[in-house]
Amino acid sequence: MSPKPGSASAAAAASQPPLEGAAQPDAAARTQLPGFSVNLPQFEGPFDLLLTLIARKRLDITELALAEVTDEFIAYMRADGDLGRATEFLVVASTLLALKAHRLLPHDPDEADEDMELLEARDLLFARLLQYRAYKEAAAAFRGRAETASRTHPRVVALPPELAALLPRLVATIDAEDLARIAADVFTRPHDPGVQTVHLHERVPVGEQLRILADRLRRAGTLTFTELTADAGRTAVVVARFLALLIMYRQGGVDLTQAAPMEEITVTWRGDADAAGMTSPDLEEEFA
Known part of the structure; x- marks a missing residue:
């Protein structure tokens, strides 16, 4: 120790x-x-x-x-x-x-x-x-x-005359009435509707496609989904016709059969439904 x-x-x-x-x-x-x-x-x-x-x-x-x-x-x-x-x-x-x-x-x-x-x-x-x-x-x-630094105080001086002469002269050209008129114009200006795409893609109404499919199925009886969309031309038309088929199936206008997942869908007209009388909120939808 x-x-x-x-x-x-x-x-x-x-x-x-x-x-x-x-x-x-x-x-x-x-x-x-x-x-x-x-x-x-x-x-x-x-x-x-x-x-x-x-x-x-x-x-x-x-x-x-x-x-x-x-x-x-x-x-x-x-x-x-x-x-x-x-x-x-x-x-x-x-x-x-x-x-x-x-x-x-x-x-x-x-x-x-x-x-x-x-x-x-x-x-x-x-x-x-x-x-x-x-x-x-x-x-x-x-x-x-x-x-x-806390004891340091900067010296405040006026701008030298030679530098002050280089600054642009600011003159107010409007009065209080002009400001009020500008403010009223801003607040009453219509709102911007936003960006529209109507001029880029034509809208595809679901109701119109439903009537086309009903007319074809009434005459042919049975058609495949490929045959019903052969003249679609655009993806938006294919989507609108598929949604129209679902509406018709839900209201009992057609029968849909498919042998296996991802296989062809066969559509059969039942003949006991009137396409002109079908109503659904989905018919008001449009696809572009």
Whole structure:
């Protein structure tokens, strides 16, 4: 167990030269918690010194109770209340917890030394602290610029005469009565009927196609759908005649037979219905 560096032993441990190959932790491990001290069985002193000893490997992190450190910091924050210090402590504490978990978990003895170096305590701790410090300094720089800009007031001057002479002269040529007349014209203007397609495709009334089919079936008796649409010419006519057949079938004017799906449809005139007397709202439809 490491000695309790609460007084002279702590200063002596911190003043010892760093281990060979270890990064200098003083600049990176230094936090903004100068008034926060911890009192643990293994260590008693400032929190910054604790981080320095861990970074220099003068103190084993596995021997520290991080829960006690957290409890002491919560008590410290209740008296201080600085949100920035709380954020920095959370970053450092999470890093220390990850390092302690890594030290306590079993490792593969055959693991390469270079992989182990990537997980060294000082590297992770320094990286987190430097990253946090970079964001903190950037935020301070932005805050300083915002404060400087808030004290800046642009000088408002008139347009120079040589530039004002280049602007076109705006002269109002209408009065209130003219504006009222324009507004009345806008509000009473007929609405746009929209885009029409009548001039592109001729409408195909369903009722007209029904009468054509009824006349042909009355004379022939039985016809296929292909024969009934042989002279259709356009897809719209075929659709209108198919809908007309459905109307005639629903009202009992014809019988429809089909041997199998997708096969030819055979239409038989029943002879007991009058096409002229058939009525349906669908007869008013038109296809283009």
